[in-house]
Amino acid sequence: MPRTRNCYDPHSESPFRLSRSKIDMFLRCPRCFYLDRRLGIGQPSGPPFTLNIAVDALLKKEFDSYRAKAEPHPLTVQYGLVAVPYQHAEIDNWRNNLVGVRYLHPATNFLVFGAVDDIWVGADGQLHVVDYKATSTAKEISLEDEWKIVYKRQMEIYQWLLRRQGLPVSDTGYFVYVNGLKDADGFAGLLRFNMTLLSYTGTDDWIDAVLRDAKECLCASAPPQHHEGCNWCEYRRDASNAELIEARPKEPINQNAEKAI
Numbered sequence: 001m002p003r004t005r006n007c008y009d010p011h012s013e014s015p016f017r018l019s020r021s022k023i024d025m026f027l028r029c030p031r032c033f034y035l036d037r038r039l040g041i042g043q044p045s046g047p048p049f050t051l052n053i054a055v056d057a058l059l060k061k062e063f064d065s066y067r068a069k070a071e072p073h074p075l076t077v078q079y080g081l082v083a084v085p086y087q088h089a090e091i092d093n094w095r096n097n098l099v100g101v102r103y104l105h106p107a108t109n110f111l112v113f114g115a116v117d118d119i120w121v122g123a124d125g126q127l128h129v130v131d132y133k134a135t136s137t138a139k140e141i142s143l144e145d146e147w148k149i150v151y152k153r154q155m156e157i158y159q160w161l162l163r164r165q166g167l168p169v170s171d172t173g174y175f176v177y178v179n180g181l182k183d184a185d186g187f188a189g190l191l192r193f194n195m196t197l198l199s200y201t202g203t204d205d206w207i208d209a210v211l212r213d214a215k216e217c218l219c220a221s222a223p224p225q226h227h228e229g230c231n232w233c234e235y236r237r238d239a240s241n242a243e244l245i246e247a248r249p250k251e252p253i254n255q256n257a258e259k260a261i
Contacts, residue, residue: 007040008218015104018214020114020157023207024150026214029230033214034223043232055134055178055193056117060095063118067091075176076120079197083120086127091119101161107208108215116158122170129158129173134193136180141196143175151175152200160204171201 008016018037026033035041066073067085076083093099100115118130131154135141143151155173162169178193217224226233 008038010219013109015109015111018110018112018211019100020112020154023112023157023210023214024153026217027153027210029227029233030217030224031227032230032232034217034220038218039223052134056132059132059176059178060118075195075197081174081197082123083128086119086121088119094119101158101165103161103164105208105211108211110211110215112157112161112211114154114157114161116162117176119162120174126168126170127162128170129155129162131155131158131173131175133175133177134180135177136182138182141177141179141198143198143200152202155200156202156204157207159202160207163204171203173200173202174198175200 006017022033022037025036032043036043063073063085067087070084070087072082072084088094094101094116095118097115100113102111102113104111116129117132120128120130122128131151133151155175159169159171159173175198177196177198179196181192181194184190184192226237
């Protein structure tokens with residue numbers, strides 16, 4: 001049953017909360033975005049990535065210990081990066097999924113928000129958005145996989161949000177990738193990781209136009225057409241078509257024809 005809370009009302013003057021992940025949903029499929037944010041019909045959620053969440057929590061604790069000392073983490077030293085974890089009164093709120101970094105976008109009245117993993121400050125005073133990623137792969141760690149455009153947009157939105165707090169944010173952000181190793185002889189209650197630091201130079205000049213397009217989408221009286229390439233749209237379309245075929249009246253069986261055979 002569709003939910004009614006947190007759905008967009010074109011006639012409301014109250015700011016509408018729009019998360020970083022919902023902006024990405026709009027970019028992937030405007031129809032799914034409309035069904036979710038306007039009609040309250042969300043995509044089914046999968047199980048939580050509890051191991052990834054645990055890794056994130058441990059990384060935060062580790063980098064926080066260097067934040068308290070105002071010292072660089074060994075990973076940044078290893079890569080020759082002169083930066084330390086950023087100290088700010090709002091850092092815990094900015095990393096809280098229920099709060100995050102927020103900005104009220106005047107043109108759309110969207111209260112845009114997103115929770116960063118970390119922020120580092122360089123010797124020049126510029127801030128670098130940092131995102132933690134956990135994986136387990138034999139492939140070289142990179143940002144070149146096509147689906148990782150989601151990660152890049154995520155970082156660019158964080159950069160955009162922090163700039164609107166009046167902060168000096170660098171175009172260069174960093175991904176701390178931890179890769180679970182599978183070459184040990186056994187588990188023994190331990191999982192070892194390699195840590196890799198990847199830099200990414202982002203641009204946030206696309207965000208304002210996308211927010212305006214998202215607003216126009218939500219104000220429409222009907223959802224957009226099926227989005228080609230969207231697995232959810234294809235599933236809904238194919239399931240609906242199959243149900244229509246199944247619901248058609250069945251032709252009666254000719255008993256005489258059966259006996260003749």
